[in-house]
Amino acid sequence: xxxxxxxxLPCLLWWxxxxxxxxxxxxxxxxxxxxxxxxxxxxxxxxxxxxxxxAALACALKPVAEGEPYRLATSLTWFxxxxxxxxVGLVLDPLSAxxxxxxxxxxxxxxxxxxxxxxxxxxxxxxxxxxxxxxGAMLLVVLSNSLLLLFMAxxxxxxxxxxxxxxxxxxxxxxxxxxxxxxxxxxxxxxxFLGLIWLYRQSGTLLFYxxxxxxxxxxxxxxxxGAATLGGLAxxxxxxxxxLVGAMGKSGQVPLHTWLPDAMEGPTPxxxxxxxxTMVAAGVFLVARTYPIFGIGGLESVPLxxxxxxxxxxxxxxxxxxxxxxxxxxxxxxxxxxxLGFMMVALGAGGVAPAMFHLIAHAFFKALLFLSAGSVIxxxxxxxxxxxxxxxxxxxxxxxxxxxxxxxALAGFPLVFSGFWSKEAILHGAxxxxxxxxxxxxxxxxxLLTAFxxxxxxxxxxxxxxxxxxxxxxxxxxxVMLIPLYxxxxxxxxxxxxxxxxxxxxxxxxxxxxxxxxxxxxxxxEALRLIGLSLVIVTLGVGASWAVYRRGSTDSRAPDPLAGxxxxxWKFLEQAMxxxxxxDKAVIGPLAFVAGAVDALERQVLVPLMAAGExxxxxxxxxxxxxxxxxxxxxxxxxxxGLQNSADSASLSQTGRPQGYLRAIGLGVSVLLIVYFWxxx
Amino acid sequence: xxxLTILLTLSTFLFTLGLLAVLTRRNxxxxxxxxxxxLNAANVNFIAFWRYGPPDxxxxxxxxxxxxxxxxxxEAAVGLALILMVFRHTRSTDLNRLDSLHG
Amino acid sequence: xxxxxxxGRIGRIFSLSYLSMTxxxxxxxxxxxxxxxxxxxxxxxxxxxxxxxxLALIAVLYLTIGADFIGLVQFMVYVGAVAVxxxxxxxxxxxxxxxxxxxxxxxxxxxxxxxxLPVLWVLVHVVSRLGNLPxxxxxxxxxxxxxxxxxxxxxYAPAVLVVGVLLTAVMIGAALFAREPGKKPxxxxxx
Numbered sequence: 001x002x003x004x005x006x007x008x009l010p011c012l013l014w015w016x017x018x019x020x021x022x023x024x025x026x027x028x029x030x031x032x033x034x035x036x037x038x039x040x041x042x043x044x045x046x047x048x049x050x051x052x053x054x055a056a057l058a059c060a061l062k063p064v065a066e067g068e069p070y071r072l073a074t075s076l077t078w079f080x081x082x083x084x085x086x087x088v089g090l091v092l093d094p095l096s097a098x099x100x101x102x103x104x105x106x107x108x109x110x111x112x113x114x115x116x117x118x119x120x121x122x123x124x125x126x127x128x129x130x131x132x133x134x135x136g137a138m139l140l141v142v143l144s145n146s147l148l149l150l151f152m153a154x155x156x157x158x159x160x161x162x163x164x165x166x167x168x169x170x171x172x173x174x175x176x177x178x179x180x181x182x183x184x185x186x187x188x189x190x191x192x193f194l195g196l197i198w199l200y201r202q203s204g205t206l207l208f209y210x211x212x213x214x215x216x217x218x219x220x221x222x223x224x225x226g227a228a229t230l231g232g233l234a235x236x237x238x239x240x241x242x243x244l245v246g247a248m249g250k251s252g253q254v255p256l257h258t259w260l261p262d263a264m265e266g267p268t269p270x271x272x273x274x275x276x277x278t279m280v281a282a283g284v285f286l287v288a289r290t291y292p293i294f295g296i297g298g299l300e301s302v303p304l305x306x307x308x309x310x311x312x313x314x315x316x317x318x319x320x321x322x323x324x325x326x327x328x329x330x331x332x333x334x335x336x337x338x339x340l341g342f343m344m345v346a347l348g349a350g351g352v353a354p355a356m357f358h359l360i361a362h363a364f365f366k367a368l369l370f371l372s373a374g375s376v377i378x379x380x381x382x383x384x385x386x387x388x389x390x391x392x393x394x395x396x397x398x399x400x401x402x403x404x405x406x407x408x409a410l411a412g413f414p415l416v417f418s419g420f421w422s423k424e425a426i427l428h429g430a431x432x433x434x435x436x437x438x439x440x441x442x443x444x445x446x447x448l449l450t451a452f453x454x455x456x457x458x459x460x461x462x463x464x465x466x467x468x469x470x471x472x473x474x475x476x477x478x479x480v481m482l483i484p485l486y487x488x489x490x491x492x493x494x495x496x497x498x499x500x501x502x503x504x505x506x507x508x509x510x511x512x513x514x515x516x517x518x519x520x521x522x523x524x525x526e527a528l529r530l531i532g533l534s535l536v537i538v539t540l541g542v543g544a545s546w547a548v549y550r551r552g553s554t555d556s557r558a559p560d561p562l563a564g565x566x567x568x569x570w571k572f573l574e575q576a577m578x579x580x581x582x583x584d585k586a587v588i589g590p591l592a593f594v595a596g597a598v599d600a601l602e603r604q605v606l607v608p609l610m611a612a613g614e615x616x617x618x619x620x621x622x623x624x625x626x627x628x629x630x631x632x633x634x635x636x637x638x639x640x641x642g643l644q645n646s647a648d649s650a651s652l653s654q655t656g657r658p659q660g661y662l663r664a665i666g667l668g669v670s671v672l673l674i675v676y677f678w679x680x681x
Numbered sequence: 682x683x684x685l686t687i688l689l690t691l692s693t694f695l696f697t698l699g700l701l702a703v704l705t706r707r708n709x710x711x712x713x714x715x716x717x718x719x720l721n722a723a724n725v726n727f728i729a730f731w732r733y734g735p736p737d738x739x740x741x742x743x744x745x746x747x748x749x750x751x752x753x754x755x756e757a758a759v760g761l762a763l764i765l766m767v768f769r770h771t772r773s774t775d776l777n778r779l780d781s782l783h784g
Numbered sequence: 785x786x787x788x789x790x791x792g793r794i795g796r797i798f799s800l801s802y803l804s805m806t807x808x809x810x811x812x813x814x815x816x817x818x819x820x821x822x823x824x825x826x827x828x829x830x831x832x833x834x835x836x837x838x839l840a841l842i843a844v845l846y847l848t849i850g851a852d853f854i855g856l857v858q859f860m861v862y863v864g865a866v867a868v869x870x871x872x873x874x875x876x877x878x879x880x881x882x883x884x885x886x887x888x889x890x891x892x893x894x895x896x897x898x899x900x901l902p903v904l905w906v907l908v909h910v911v912s913r914l915g916n917l918p919x920x921x922x923x924x925x926x927x928x929x930x931x932x933x934x935x936x937x938x939x940y941a942p943a944v945l946v947v948g949v950l951l952t953a954v955m956i957g958a959a960l961f962a963r964e965p966g967k968k969p970x971x972x973x974x975x
Contacts, residue, residue: 654782654783655780655783656779656780656781656782656783657776657777657779657780657783658776658779659703659704659705659712659776659777662703662704663704663895663896663899664899666700666704666899666900666902666903667898667899667902669903670899670902670903670905670906671902673906674902674905674906677906677909682805684805684808686911687805687808687809687812688808688812689911689914690812690911691808691812691815691816693904693907693908693911694816694819694904695815695816695819696903696907697900697903697904697907698816698819698820698822698823699819699823700899700900700903701823701896701897701900702822702823704895704896704899704900705823705892705893705895705896706823707888707892708828708879710828710832710870710873710874710877710879711828711831711832713870714822714823714831714832714835714870715823717835717839717862717866717870718819718822718823718835718838721838721839721842721862724842724854724858725842725845728846728849728851728854731851732849732850732851739935739939740927740931740932740935743851743853743854743927743932744932744935744936744940746851746854747853747854747857747932747936748940748943748947750854750857750858750861750862751861751947751950751951752947752950753861753862753866754861754862754865754866755950755951755954756954757865757866757869757870758869758954758955758958759954759957759958759961761869761870761873761958762957762958762961762962763961764873764877765873765876765877765961765962766961766962768876768877769965774877774879
């Protein structure tokens with residue numbers, strides 16, 4: 001069947017991103033009252049897109065040759081100027097096929113969930129329009145064969161994120177959060193664009209795979225490695241670092257992470273889809289896609305080292321901050337940042353496969369966690385503070401089970417959950433990294449803390465007794481919201497099958513090899529050591545948390561048990577280590593000052609100048625008017641009056657008496673004749 | 682002192698007197714008197730040159746005078762008729778009172 | 785009559801046909817005096833009659849010169865018609881106010897002289913410049929009425945016609961002007 005589909009794939013592949021984009025376009029023109037129709041259009045389009053993506057995945061399963069993964073690249077000329085042409089296209093290889101399938105699948109279930117969650121929303125239709133736009137753009141990012149098309153779709157994804165974070169735009173915090181997200185990712189996008197331009201200038205092409213002339217193919221890679229730039233850095237390293245900065249913005253790495261926690265102002269399905277599963281993964285995906293450029297120079301090349309360290313720092317930082325948060329979604333947001341750090345460590349220290357596996361697994365269980373949190377919030381009638389929750393296990397059992405599954409996957413509960421295996425692969429890679437143990441240690445600490453804070457959250461929300469009984473009446477969510485939870489939970493578990501060392505199918509598939517069944521892989525001492533380490537981490541984390549939070553207090557206003565002993569450190573962690581105030585002082589402050597100065601300049605200097613100029617012109621106008629009035633008019637009038645007076649005077653000679661005239665005639669003629677005679681004589 | 686000179690002198694002074702009358706008199710009819718004197722002065726001039734000037738078999742002088750007399754008569758008739766008309770309107774022959782065309 | 789004997793120096797001046805100049809010498813001053821009276825006298829009727837006198841004297845002058853036809857025409861037209869016309873209009877209009885005329889006289893005379901004397905000077909100047917004209921006269925040039933008629937109606941026929949038309953127009957016009965206003969011309973059959 002895959003062979004039968006193969007000839008149609010280049011055409012079919014374009015429909016995968018365009019169907020959701022088309023749905024978004026149609027919804028844009030639907031009136032607001034047809035919200036249900038909009039949701040049906042969106043879900044229908046995405047369903048078809050998902051089916052095509054699955055079919056493409058099926059086609060991409062077989063490698064072309066040993067060591068050569070399946071690759072189908074299309075390109076078409078967008079526009080040409082002179083003899084240079086800009087080309088765009090789509091590529092289908094294991095990386096993009098897996099991402100496309102994941103994105104469509106997870107997005108589909110989140111759409112279905114949203115039908116229930118956003119039921120009472122007035123702008124129901126518009127929500128689905130934005131979501132469809134986002135899905136289309138994300139799929140374009142994933143399937144793109146051209147760095148330029150990827151960048152354009154990247155920006156489009158950022159736009160959709162802005163519109164969705166600020167969906168409740170009447171709330172000032174939501175509007176501010178949307179702006180913050182857009183501007184912070186813009187900083188990264190600037191670096192991305194610079195890297196893009198540099199690559200184009202150096203290599204003359206922006207296509208990834210183009211019959212041997214593409215960016216990621218050996219010819220261009222050699223030229224990139226050969227060219228050197230300032231500081232002895234190879235062009236490949238420099239451009240890769242620029243792309244890394246772009247990825248850092250989108251994927252919320254320190255220091256461009258500040259927008260992610262605030263992005264929780266958006267509705268919960270948005271948080272699940274965009275800020276957990278897909279958009280934030282786009283940065284990781286970018287690095288994975290351009291990995292050949294990163295990897296020039298070996299496993300400890302400059303960009304890879306940078307990625308590993310940045311990821312490690314981010315992972316630890318976010319895990320520390322997540323300890324002290326009290327908003328259910330914020331904890332999950334920081335946990336997302338932390339896991340993205342893990343993925344960066346994986347890319348830097350391990351390779352594409354562990355990072356992508358963790359990405360896909362994370363997508364499933366983070367989406368699951370967010371949706372379950374949404375279910376909790378929905379059941380608690382909008383309450384989001386975990387200090388005010390408690391004992392929900394009895395009131396919402398199904399939600400509890402799905403949440404627990406997600407939590408265990410995230411924390412890395414052994415053996416059954418995909419999170420365990422993905423984290424284990426990452427730690428394996430970091431441990432064996434030739435660049436040092438730093439990222440490894442950071443990752444281990446972060447994993448410990450992850451287990452700790454996730455357990456804390458579950459204990460505070462679901463266990464104990466309700467801290468505010470009688471105020472909220474929690475209830476279970478309707479099936480339309482529960483079924484997606486089940487599906488995602490199942491996925492979170494089942495994915496583990498393809499990633500274990502016993503059968504490293506995923507890794508082999510990414511790299512184009514054929515996976516073989518290593519029954520005894522787990523018996524390696526190294527593997528066992530690592531599994532043991534993971535077990536220790538998880539147990540330590542969960543146990544410590546259990547010890548601290550087991551006896552949940554009955555008072556919602558009581559301080560956290562750790563607040564006392566940690567004191568100032570707790571406060572520091574609660575403020576997310578002061579990054580926001582740092583940015584405020586260092587960036588926003590000076591900018592606001594400059595803006596104020598320019599405004600003052602305009603107000604005090606330019607506007608008075610303009611007013612002076614205006615009054616000059618007005619004065620000139622008045623002067624010309626006056627001169628016209630007085631000078632010209634009066635002059636003319638006086639001239640006319642003078643003429644009239646002289647005429648009046650002259651007409652006095654017309655006495656009307658004939659004798660007078662005759663006298664004049666006589667006198668005149670005689671005088672003339674006298675003069676004549678005098679002259680002649 | 683030829684006859685011609687005498688007649689020319691006569692004509693000159695007659696003309697001057699007629700002009701004086703026209704320019705000085707107040708009564709319209711007496712102005713007409715002055716006009717008649719001037720015309721007669723011209724006639725005398727013509728006759729003088731016919732009689733004492735170069736020979737003229739064409740009788741230019743007298744014939745001119747003939748026409749002049751005819752026209753003078755016509756003019757006197759019309760002028761007096763006009764004066765009578767004006768007299769009916771204004772009850773006066775004073776020419777200075779007919780200044781309604783003044784400036 | 786022919787004066788043959790010169791009377792000394794004066795006689796030499798008057799040597800040329802003195803006798804033929806005598807009527808001129810007598811009549812000219814008289815004409816001038818009458819004209820002066822016509823111009824000067826304040827009472828209009830006197831002035832009109834003096835005009836008639838001067839016109840008559842001029843006619844006599846024409847007769848003595850030899851322009852008989854013209855002299856007679858002068859009598860008939862000027863003295864018989866024009867002067868009479870003037871007198872009749874004076875009768876109709878009855879001008880009075882000699883006193884006012886006399887009061888105004890100094891100023892108006894001065895103005896009149898100021899305007900007239902240049903004319904006089906010009907005329908005198910021209911006359912004195914006449915130069916060589918035959919001093920002698922054509923001896924008794926005569927012309928008969930038949931001659932006049934012949935010349936009139938052959939050479940000057942158009943002029944005669946024009947003057948005829950003119951006189952007709954003048955007659956009609958004067959009659960129209962002078963009639964009583966508001967009165968319609970009566971048809972002979974009515975009344």
